[in-house]
Amino acid sequence: MASLKECYSNSAVAVCAAVFATLLLAACSSSDSQSEDSVESASSLDTQTMNWALPRGGQHLSGSIPDKVITSPRIAWSFDAGAPISGDAGVYDNTVYFGTDDGVFFALDFDSGEEVWRFTGEDVIESEPAITDDSVFIGASDGRFYALDRATGAVRWEAEFLDKVVAGANIVNDPVSGEPRVLVAGNDGLLRCMDTQDGTEIWSYQTDNLINGSPAMLDDKRIIFGGCDSFLHIVDLENGESIEQYETTAYIPSTVAVYEGIGYSGNYANEVLAFDPGDLGQLWVYSDRRFPFYSSPAVNESFVFIGSRDKRLHAIDRQTGEAAWTFRSSGRVDSSPIAFSDAVVFSSADGALYAVAQDTGEELWKLELGASIIASPIFAGGRLIIGDQGGTLFSLESGSSES
Helix, strand or coil: CCCCCECCEHHHHHHHHHHHHHHCCCECCCCCCHHHCCCCECCCCCCCECCECCHHHCCCCCCECCCCCCCCEEEEEEEECCCCCCCCCEEECCEEEEECCCCEEEEEECCCCCEEEEEECCCCCCCCCEECCCEEEEECCCCEEEEEECCCCCEEEEEECCCCCCCCCEEEECCCCCCEEEEEECCCCEEEEEECCCCCEEEEEECCECCCCCCEECCCCEEEEECCCCEEEEEECCCCCEEEEEECCCCCCCCCEEECCEEEEECCCCEEEEEECCCCEEEEEEECCCCCCCCCCEECCCEEEEECCCCEEEEEECCCCCEEEEEECCCCCCCCCEECCCEEEEECCCCEEEEEECCCCCEEEEEECCCCCCCCCEEECCEEEEECCCCEEEEEEECCCCC
16 A cells, blocks of 8 residues: 655654654645536436546635535446556546656556557656646655646656655636635645746745645635645635635644635644635534545535545534534445535545445445545546556446446
8 A cells, every 4th residue: 555645844854754654653655616626517307527637626726516426336448457446537628647656657548548659757657637728737755846748747857856746736817916826735845836837936935844745726815725734725816915824723634625714634643624715714623433535525515525534434514613423334435425415425445446425424335346445536428437556546436227
C-alpha cells in the first residue's frame, strides 16, 4: 500500500518522519451552486455531469453533483496500470486521466479504456489532475509540477518545488485581469498562484507546515485551505495576502469543501467543523469516535458526508452539525465520497465501492473490486471511475437490475 500523505514540522522533517514511522501520530493522508463549479452538465431532464476537470468536481471542491447514482453497477472496462493508483482520476472531453505510484500518468479513451498516451515522470503521481482545453496539470512526489499537453502528453512546462506535491491543483480566473491561473499547494508549506501558460509564479503564500489538500474557492476572490499547521487559511486570490487565519485543534490532512460560502473540514483530532470565514466563525464541531478524519467532505444542501478511520461513513446535518447516521464498512475510509442527488458513493480499504441512501444510510449496492482502495471515486458521463492499490482503473456503469 502506498504511503499516506504526511504532516511534518518544517523545522524537523527528519525527526517527524521517524516519529511517523514508529507511532503513526503525525500522519496526514492524503459548493456553491453547481453553475459556479467547473463540472459541466448536460441541460436535459436526465442531467449528467460530463466532465470531472478539477479535484472534487469543481472550484469549490464540494464533491457534490446533481446526477442520480448509477444502479446495479457493472464494469464497463478495466485498465491494468501496472502500479498502485493512489490518486483520483479526472475526465475531460471523453478522455480519462490518472497517475500511478510508479510515476506514470495515463490518458485513456473514456468509452473503451484504451490507452491514448502516457507520460513517465520520476516519482509517485498521486495528485488529482486539473484539466483545461489545452493542458493537464499534475504534481509528483519529487516536487515537480507539470503542465502536460492534453492531446499528446508532451511537457508544456514544469516547475520544481522544495517538497512533494500530493494534492490536486485548482484552476481559477484572476479577479482583475481575468487570466487563467493555477493554484497549487505543496509539502513545502507554500500555496502558489501560477500562470497556466508558462508556469510563471504570480505570488506565493507561506504556511508553517505541509499542505496536503487542494485549495478551494470560497467565491471568485477568496481561497480557503487547511494545513498541517492546524490552521484554516483564507487568502486573497489577487495578491496572495492573508485575509484570515483560524486555528483549529489539530492537523487538517485533506481538502476543505465549500458550500454556500461555508468551509467544511475534518482533522486529526477526530473532528469535523463548519467555518464561516470572516463573519460568524466556527459554526459547529462534530465528533463521534476517537478516530481521525483523513477523508475530504462531500457537501450538499442537507448533509456533510465524510469518511473516517473508524471504518465508517458519517452523515452530518449541515445546519446543526448533529449526526444523521453512520454506515460501517470493513476497512478504513480514507478516500472521499461523492454526494449524488439521491445517494452517496464512497470506497473503502476493504476493496469495495458502496452506494447508500442519503436520508437513511441504507445500503443501495456494494461492488467488490478486490484490492484496497485509497483513491476517491469520480463521476462523469454516467460512469463512476476509480483506481485501486492493485493497479487497476475501473470504469463502472449502470447494469441490468436482473444481472
